[in-house]
Amino acid sequence: MAKNRFHDGAGPSQRQLRVGELIRRTLSDVLNRGDIHDPDLNRLSITVGEVRTSPDLKVATAYVLPLGGQGQEDVLKLLARNKSELRRAVSKNLTLKFSPDLRFRLDETFDQLDETRRLFADETVKRDVAHSDDDDDDYQDED
Known part of the structure; x- marks a missing residue:
């Protein structure tokens, strides 16, 4: 089958x-x-x-x-x-x-987009994303 x-x-x-x-x-x-x-x-x-x-x-x-x-x-x-x-x-x-x-x-993708926007607007998520970007810079410096 x-x-x-x-x-x-x-x-x-x-x-x-x-x-x-x-x-x-x-x-x-x-x-x-x-x-x-x-x-x-x-x-x-x-x-x-x-x-x-x-x-x-x-x-x-x-x-x-x-x-x-x-x-x-x-x-x-x-x-x-x-x-x-x-x-x-x-x-x-x-x-x-x-x-x-x-x-x-x-x-339902429009609802998912709204939820994603809401999540990215959350202060905790913004802080985590900013911290993640700092970590990425550290890895690039090692090259």
Whole structure:
């Protein structure tokens, strides 16, 4: 049985990355233009941060976030409700044997960035980072 590349530590292939980025751009364009026949979805501004594809390119998971982060669960429901129309719109720009099944998840990287900024603003962390920089200077002096 073949191993899933994401679980064996190898990471995605160049083809997976290329196809994922093409799907991300296409999905973003479709959502921004309001090409979907759902007024509830078209009135929202949705950011597509990343798309990850399975090794066989049959499943594409889009990480999305509504503008301002409000109504996240509603956005996921609207995207799921319009999944087949979104899939058709995306597949028009792909030259793949199969049109990938689209799945939608919340993009939590923005929350992680906020937490990282908060940590770096903490006085204890600033002091530790400054101390670490001093240690690096000591190592460079030894060369």
